[in-house]
Amino acid sequence: MKPKIYIDGQEGTTGLQIHDRLGERDDIELLLIDPALRKDIAERKKLLNSADIVILCLPDDAAREAVAMIENDSVRVIDASTAYRTAPGWVYGYPEMSKSQREKIKTAKRLANPGCHAVGFISLVYPLVSLGILPKNYPLTCFSLTGYSGGGKKMIAQYEQEKTPDLLAPRLYGLTLRHKHFAEMTEVTGLTRAPVFCPVVDDYYKGMATTVMLHDDMLCGKQTSRTIRDELAGYYAGQRFVKVAPELGSGYLNSNWGAGTNDLMITVSGTDGETLLTARFDNLGKGASGAAVQNLNIMLGLPEETGLI
Numbered sequence: 001m002k003p004k005i006y007i008d009g010q011e012g013t014t015g016l017q018i019h020d021r022l023g024e025r026d027d028i029e030l031l032l033i034d035p036a037l038r039k040d041i042a043e044r045k046k047l048l049n050s051a052d053i054v055i056l057c058l059p060d061d062a063a064r065e066a067v068a069m070i071e072n073d074s075v076r077v078i079d080a081s082t083a084y085r086t087a088p089g090w091v092y093g094y095p096e097m098s099k100s101q102r103e104k105i106k107t108a109k110r111l112a113n114p115g116c117h118a119v120g121f122i123s124l125v126y127p128l129v130s131l132g133i134l135p136k137n138y139p140l141t142c143f144s145l146t147g148y149s150g151g152g153k154k155m156i157a158q159y160e161q162e163k164t165p166d167l168l169a170p171r172l173y174g175l176t177l178r179h180k181h182f183a184e185m186t187e188v189t190g191l192t193r194a195p196v197f198c199p200v201v202d203d204y205y206k207g208m209a210t211t212v213m214l215h216d217d218m219l220c221g222k223q224t225s226r227t228i229r230d231e232l233a234g235y236y237a238g239q240r241f242v243k244v245a246p247e248l249g250s251g252y253l254n255s256n257w258g259a260g261t262n263d264l265m266i267t268v269s270g271t272d273g274e275t276l277l278t279a280r281f282d283n284l285g286k287g288a289s290g291a292a293v294q295n296l297n298i299m300l301g302l303p304e305e306t307g308l309i
């Protein structure tokens with residue numbers, strides 16, 4: 001029998017993209033809600049309890065409400081929201097992080113799909129901490145560029161319909177320095193000193209570039225941009241979706257690299273004594289829907305690239 005999958009929030013930006021990625025597949029059965037009833041509690045509850053795996057693509061409160069509606073103990077959950085990313089009992093859905101993380105994802109009953117900025121940050125910082133190169137108390141700073149689709153339907157409408165002059169240039173936000181990804185960025189990497197993080201949204205649809213800058217003499221061992229590049233390349237060797245550029249960065253790094261794919265590209269740049277690390281990927285791909293489909297595949301025991309480009 002084919003596994004039954006239900007997407008709650010199918011009409012949203014993330015939900016639609018997951019639906020597009022799953023809609024053509026004949027190895028799963030998609031349970032579809034009557035569009036007129038998509039916010040009807042009884043109908044949602046019925047579907048949430050009839051699926052093998054439900055994928056929640058909802059605002060945080062609605063995601064919590066959906067989880068509370070699940071009474072069938074065999075239902076497994078992938079949540080795309082921020083609600084459960086650091087919650088006990090939930091597995092963080094970034095398989096490339098470590099071998100043991102991929103194993104945990106295989107059997108997860110409750111899986112939190114990572115936040116988009118957080119994926120970029122964790123892909124750079126987690127390996128360096130785990131390899132003993134980056135001290136856990138390093139005073140990290142990070143900035144992250146994103147297309148406006150990261151803000152969901154509301155922000156897409158703002159950028160595509162309002163077109164006011166302030167929307168035509170990059171905008172810094174999260175100025176309290178407690179962006180909603182701050183908790184997972186700190187906790188998942190095991191940092192003892194929290195990063196200073198500032199996201200920037202700009203007038204293009206999708207794509208991210210998340211950057212961390214390092215002083216090499218504050219790292220463990222004798223490090224240069226080249227040794228850091230080589231260590232990261234070794235860490236991610238053999239991964240289908242996470243890659244490290246073979247050469248040090250030069251020229252320009254465009255933040256819409258890889259748009260439309262589930263790929264994430266790390267570029268290491270630098271000069272004597274200083275290193276710049278940048279992760280580029282699609283906020284709707286590896287930053288949301290692509291990652292959810294990859295996690296779904298792993299949970300179902302399928303090749304993780306099934307249905308993904």
Ligand SMILES: NC(=O)C1=CN([C@@H]2O[C@H](COP(=O)(O)OP(=O)(O)OC[C@H]3O[C@@H](n4cnc5c(N)ncnc54)[C@H](OP(=O)(O)O)[C@@H]3O)[C@@H](O)[C@H]2O)C=CC1
Pocket residue numbers: 008009010011012013014015038039056057058059060062080081082114115116149150151152153154283284287288
């Ligand atoms: N966009 C992105 O790049 C990323 C988004 N996420 C997360 O994924 C989740 C979804 O985000 P996104 O797709 O961007 O958001 P959208 O606003 O585009 O979509 C959310 C959808 O949920 C629907 N919805 C809201 N409340 C309910 C409810 N009570 N019952 C049923 N449906 C409901 C909305 O309905 P309506 O259409 O009527 O508004 C909308 O269709 C969020 O938690 C977001 O933070 C995670 C990573 C990246």
Ligand SMILES: CC(=O)N[C@@H](CCC(=O)OP(=O)(O)O)C(=O)O
Pocket residue numbers: 080081082114115116117146147148149150151152155180181199201
């Ligand atoms: C441009 C923009 O507003 N982007 C969103 C990030 C989208 C996202 O990743 O949201 P989740 O935490 O729910 O996964 C933001 O920074 O809040």
